Every structure is written in structure tokens, then in C-alpha cells.
Amino acid sequence: MSVIEEGSRLALIFGLVLYIEGRPLASFGLIKPSLSDVGLGLALFSGSGVVTGIFAICMRLLFPQSMTNVAHEQLMRFLMLPVPSAVAIAVAAGFAEEIEERGFVLDRLRTATGSTALAATATLALALAAHIPFSGWRYAVVLGPSQLILILFYLWRKSLWPNIIAHTMIDCTSVLSRIALLAAASLLGGMNYHQLLGDFRCRFRDYTGAISEYSQALAAAPGDAHLLSSRPHAEIMKHRYAQAIADLDLALQKKPGNPDYTIQKAMAFTTPGTTRKANARRIRRSQLLRATPICTVNGRLSKDGWTSRTRRSPI
Numbered sequence: 001m002s003v004i005e006e007g008s009r010l011a012l013i014f015g016l017v018l019y020i021e022g023r024p025l026a027s028f029g030l031i032k033p034s035l036s037d038v039g040l041g042l043a044l045f046s047g048s049g050v051v052t053g054i055f056a057i058c059m060r061l062l063f064p065q066s067m068t069n070v071a072h073e074q075l076m077r078f079l080m081l082p083v084p085s086a087v088a089i090a091v092a093a094g095f096a097e098e099i100e101e102r103g104f105v106l107d108r109l110r111t112a113t114g115s116t117a118l119a120a121t122a123t124l125a126l127a128l129a130a131h132i133p134f135s136g137w138r139y140a141v142v143l144g145p146s147q148l149i150l151i152l153f154y155l156w157r158k159s160l161w162p163n164i165i166a167h168t169m170i171d172c173t174s175v176l177s178r179i180a181l182l183a184a185a186s187l188l189g190g191m192n193y194h195q196l197l198g199d200f201r202c203r204f205r206d207y208t209g210a211i212s213e214y215s216q217a218l219a220a221a222p223g224d225a226h227l228l229s230s231r232p233h234a235e236i237m238k239h240r241y242a243q244a245i246a247d248l249d250l251a252l253q254k255k256p257g258n259p260d261y262t263i264q265k266a267m268a269f270t271t272p273g274t275t276r277k278a279n280a281r282r283i284r285r286s287q288l289l290r291a292t293p294i295c296t297v298n299g300r301l302s303k304d305g306w307t308s309r310t311r312r313s314p315i
Contacts, residue, residue, distance in 0.1 A: 003088050006096035013104050028103035029160035041165025044153055048146040048166060049173070055145045067138060086175040094168030101127045102154045102163055120151050127151075146170070194220070195227060202234055210234040225254035229261050236268055244268040 017023050059067040081089070101123055109119035127147050128140040150163050198213035214231035221227060228251035232244035248265040252258060 003092040006092040010096055010099060013099060017104070028099065028107045029154060029158060029163075030099070030103065031159050031161075033159075033161045037159060037161035038165060040153075040157065040162035041169070044149070044162050044166035045169040048149045049170065051149060052142065052146045056142045059142060067142070083175060087172060090171035090175065091168050093171050094164050097127070097130075098150070098154075098160050098163045098167050101130075102150060103160050106151065106154070116155065120155065124148055124151055195230065198230065198234070202230075205237075207234040207237045211238065211240075223250070223254065225251045225258075225261075228254070229258075229264060232264055232268060236264075236271060241268050241271065 014025070017025065017027065021027075056067075105126060106119055106123045109122050110116050113119055113122075124144075124147055128144060131140045131143060150167065153166075154160065154163050194213045194217035198210045198217060201207070201210040201213060211231060211234045214227055214234065218224065218227050218231070228247045232247045235241070235244040235247070245265060245268045248261050248268065251261045252265070255261065
């Protein structure tokens, strides 16, 4: 979900409440924030995170076949985003989903049905269903406890601010944890942050992004032999053979005779050549098949093409 889409929906809700219903924003929990909201938001984030983690572990133990690697691909796509973009999406989702689901929908359903329990149940169902198209039903199941906690907390406090703070922190956790882990590995392991990120992108076959990360790492450490040997893998996968060979030449200048670099360079040379030769053979074979007439001798297919046309069967 893009930031623009979230902002458009919020603008629509604000316009509906302020100008059509004629009610204040406090009618769905957007009251004046206070310092206590920050503490409550942090507590809500910690509590819902612990409960969701325990629930996810239990579901994985009970249903190991179906509850493993839940929304893995979607999470990887989110982690592949630049950090500012990922944080912007997390903040937008924290505001928009809480205002739309816990604030506007819940309060309007409670007014329409006259039942808090029915409104809360319907809101929970709608909130979980909204996550299915992008993340799948398994993610919606794992998300159930945290969504229920957010609904109950809002009904207790009548303020959306703790929910918004907690929701934003939950969505930012994956991005911030990635930054923390990579930064720690960079400091403790002596590796460049962009190099680690390049390895991460290569693992998930984002070769264009990997090349960009390795290039940034090389800008900080020009002539690093390991980096010069890491980028060619992504370059070969993107068919940038000349660049890969140039990088490996520089790496071999730093470490002459290195067997790994030599093998990589051989692959960079042979991969495009093998492809061209295979295509040439395929084209030549198809041309020969089209040009060679089908002849028979004594009711059998001839093996020698044109010369068989003049052969006669013995009398």
C-alpha cells in the first residue's frame, strides 16, 4: 500500500466526518495527544509484540506444514525497499489503519448496531480480511491477537494515539531490526554495511539492487578485492559480462592467481560464449532441416539427404 493511497483515504474520511457528518475528529478517537500516550503506546507495542510472538510460535508448532514462512515473500519485498521509503510506508500505515479501522469503522458500527461487542467483532474481521490480498490468510491468522489487543485498548482509552504509536513501531520493527543487525555485523565483523546489504539482495535475487549496493561499498573502499569479486556474480546474472570481467581483472591484480577469482572470470567468459554457440547450433540445425528433402529408399528414410534423390532400388 503506497503512502499516497493511505493519505487519500485519510483525506476522504476527514472530509466525510468534518463536512458531511459535521462532527469533530475526536468523534473517532483523534483527541489532543498527551505525554502519557507515548508511554501507553510503548507498552502496547511491547505487549502486543510478545503476545503475537507466542501465538505465532504455538501456531508453528501445531501446524508446521502450513504456518511456516508466513508472508515471507511479502516481508522480503518490504525489506528490499530503501529505508526511508519503508519507514514512510510504516508510519502511513500506522496512522491510516488505526484511524480507518479502530477509529472510524468501529465507532460508526457501534453507533449503527448499538452493540460494542458486535462492532468490535465486525471490525476485527474487516481488519484481518484487509491483510489477506497482500499477505495471505496465514498472515491474517497470525495477526489476529495483535489486532484484537489494539481494538480492546482503544475501547478502554478512547484515544487513537497509543494505537498509532504502537502500530507504527510494529510496522517499523522489521526495517529497524534489519538496520541494527546489519550495522552490528558491519561493526563487529569488519564488513561494509552496503556489502552486507548487497549479499542480502543477491540472496533474494535482486541483482540490480545488489550491484548498486556493491558499488556504494566500493565507493567507500575502492580496490577492495573481496568487493570486486562479489559484484561480478550479480553482474553475470544480469548479463553484464564486460563489467564482471573488468572487476575480476582488478581483483586478480590485488590477489594474483586467486583460484576463486579465476573461476569466476572463466564463467564470465564462457557463459555468453556458450549461449551464442548454442543459439548458432540451433539456428543452423533448423536451417538444415528446412533445406533437406525427405527421401525414402525401399520404404525407409534416407540418411544422406540430397544424394538419396538419385538412388534407385535394385531390381
